[in-house]
Amino acid sequence: MKPRYLIAALVGVLAVAPLLLPPFHVTLLNYIGLYALVVLGLVLLTGVGGMTSFGQAAFVGLGAYTSAYLTTVQDLPGWLAWASVSPWLTLLVGLALTAAVALLLGALTLKLSGHYLPLGTIAWGLSLYYLFGTLDTLGGHTGVGGLPSISLLGWQLDKGEKIYYLIWAVLLLAMLLTQNLLDSREGRAIRALKGGQVMAESMGVNTFRAKLVVFLVSALFAALSGWLYAHTQRFVNPTPFGLHMGIDYLFMALIGGVASVWGALLGAGILTMLKQWLQDLLPHLLGSTGNYEVIVFGLIIILLMQRSPAGLWPILRRLAPESWKPRKQLAAPSAATPELPRRELPAHGETILEARHVTRRFGGLVANDDMSLEVHAGEILALIGPNGAGKSTLFNQLSGVDTPTSGDILFMGQRINGQSSRRIASLGMSRTFQHVKLLPEMTVLENVALGAHLRGGKGVLSAALRLDRAEEAELLAEARRQLERVGLGDHLYAEAGSLALGQQRILEIARALCADPCLLLLDEPAAGLRHKEKEALGVLLSRLRSEGMAILLVEHDMDFVMGLVDRVVVMEFGQRIAHGLPEQVQKDPAVLEAYLGGTE
Known part of the structure; x- marks a missing residue:
């Protein structure tokens, strides 16, 4: 069965779920969708970009509180009054505010390295959490109620089974955009962050910009989830936006597969359902007093991290039939795929x-x-x-x-x-390294295409919307030509980490040549x-x-x-x-x- 048929089957199941399931289970599915949207940002930030953040819940709160404030406060300043007309307008304000805050925090935080980076995210995450609970205009720790429901084409999404479709449509769209981004020149630059900044910079990647981009995208996903959460609950208080929830989001990413787009959905689903099952089951076994589910849940997480540190999605991929796995192929270059412009070499002896x-x-x-x-x-x-x-x-x-x-x-x-x-x-100038620096889980072709980073110009938005396909075809065709030039043309779609050491050194030369x-x-x-x-x-x-x-x-x-x-x-x-x-x-x-x- 082709992967697209599996995705179509999943969409079909999601479409009929509210018609078949009781309201409680629909509510659980809503939470899974909201959580998965936040975890998707962590997949980009932590799993792909290599930056650990405990502060994503604060960005969720930023999106939620922005909409809550704009839709419930009566006397808004004139320059903001227009946004109170519709939750859709508050979404725009929330995303803009989140982008501004993320850019500021990213500029301050992303220059940190080692354990200082996650500690920095804890610091600003706690600061935003206490800010939400301190400001009287945001209801303090009591919170803000009376939020209006979202209206879509005249249809009021005022119940869980109605807003369910919006939540899951947004999540699936975000997953598609994320996969498009990763499967692009900009995506390779982001993935190169885990291969070492020296290597990435030598290939022409602006590593700080790449970090800031992925930090911004993950923050926007979190804010979007917060907006949906606020208008699903119709009530907002600081509790869901604290450090404990930031840790839960990281656990979801780790359980599902921190480097996998579909792992975000898997992890959010498993953790949400597991918590619910433990809360229902353990009181019958151990009595009604005590938070035993937290203890048992912690032990399960530790065991899983020992047995499968990459999460569950890679295990499922290995167990799946070969026909279910997506295959990346590159068509032979044609007249419609021109060669990239080449640099004029200096005169001999210069x-x-x-x-x-x-x-x-x-x-x-x-x-x-x-x-x-x-x-x-x-x-x-x-x-x-x-x-x-x-x-x-x-x-x-x-x-x-x-x-x-x-x-x-x-x-x-x-x-x-x-x-x-x-x-x-x-x-x-292009170089190789004494100790081979590759991205072992990426294909040989993608590793070499990284060398052509400076020979492309399409940005993040073009990549997410797949408006970069012509340029991407040219970059991949150039990478293939260089691999054939060095004798690795038979290994285009093999994982780079599977090559012998000697072949990996030749691959590095092909990557350097791809920079022209x-x-x-x-x-x-x-x-x-x-x-x-x-x-x-x-x-x-x-x-x-x-x-x-x-x-x-x-x-x-x-x-x-x-x-x-x-x-x-x-x-x-x-x-x-x-x-x-x-x-x-x-x-x-x-x-x-x-x-x-x-x-x-």
């Missing part, structure tokens, strides 16, 4: 990259001392030296990850000291490759050189280096001790002593 007397100090340690080198168009330059020689430090300074203490680095004639990796990538660079920085690309794979890599690099590309290569395999490169720079203790043609360097006494084991 200086691409130049390091002038670069020194890098870390306190009293001098990692690089007066280092100079040049890389020219159409050549391969090898940077070699024993472990601890300072190669990686210099490599990071050349690529914008680090900044020299003194000296200058020029790329394409521009001084790039202190500029971001993203800015340097836009100038035409004029300079490649390769950090030990032959490590982990078998003999035949090294030969194929050497042929590829030689072909790139003949096309006019400049390549800076850090490598320990001397047989591979000396038979391939045009020039060699040798480092020891942060200094350049030799440079020249491979055959000259191999005979240099200082090199033999420092790197090749000394003279005989």
Whole structure:
């Protein structure tokens, strides 16, 4: 059975549920839909973006209280009076207010890392919760009642079985938009956040913008849920918007599958139903006093996290028949899918990259001392030296990850000291990493398409509404061409984490090539490759050189280096001790002593 038929069956079941179920169960389904909408934002924020937030319940409250205030207060200021006419207008105000608050809180919070980020979300979540309970205009802890029902095309949604359809229509639409967003250039940028910011920035991703986008989207989903909740209950007080509810939302995401769109629905459903069953069952078993369901629920959560830390949705996917699983396919490029514009490579022999007397100090340690080198168009330059020689430090300074203490680095004639990796990538420099940095659960094709991030321009709204399909086809077609170029054309739809280490290194080269660079920085690309794979890599690099590309290569395999490169720079203790043609360097006494084991 095709996945779309399963979705159609689910929609059909949801459509008839209020006609067959008693009101109590319809109410439970309403709560599941409202919770799932909030958890969907956490899937983006925590599961995909890698940022843990305990404050989502506060954004739910922001959406709920905005609508409650605007629809119940009699003497609104003139500039707000228009919004009291309809709950639909209060929704617009609520979303705008939530967006403003989210942008402010995100700008302050998302620069934190480690455990400071979730602690920061706890801080502002508690602040908003107590604000709701403190302001007399919001009813204090007593709350606000008498909210009007939502009217849709003249139909008053004043009962649970009526507003049920709106709740679930909004949820399913949000899930569709979220899936569209993830299956796009912007989505790959968001998913790259969990692969490491250094890698993402080197591919041209503005990581702070990506964090802010996903934080904003998750806040808007929460506010939308709060608006629906307020007009479902027709009453609002601070209790559902406290820290305990923020923790419940995280539990829902973890139970269902924190990185899965459908896991949001699964987790919200399981936790809501499980709580209800425990509240009904445990008093019969253990007596009517005490909150035993909280204890039992906590033990169940711990057991689940031990047995299935990725949640239940991945388990269901593994158990499902292959015919039920969605398959991503890319049609062969046609005349309607033009190639992306290519960068004009510099003339052969032109200086691409130049390091002038670069020194890098870390306190009293001098990692690089007066280092100079040049890389020219159409050549391969090898940077070699024993472990601890300072190669990686210099490599990071050349690529914008680090900044020299003194000296200058020029790329394409521009001084790039202190500029971001993203800015340097836009100038035409692309790199690989000593320790492979991939997104293992994404396909090989998607990983490589990340390298073409700067070659696209469609934004979040275009992605969510699938207005970016032409550009997306071009980006994926380019990624496929680069994979075929490096010999991985048979692995397009395999998960990147399933490849052997050597293949993953080749994948990184394909990703770097997808950025259309004029300079490649390769950090030990032959490590982990078998003999035949090294030969194929050497042929590829030689072909790139003949096309006019400049390549800076850090490598320990001397047989591979000396038979391939045009020039060699040798480092020891942060200094350049030799440079020249491979055959000259191999005979240099200082090199033999420092790197090749000394003279005989």
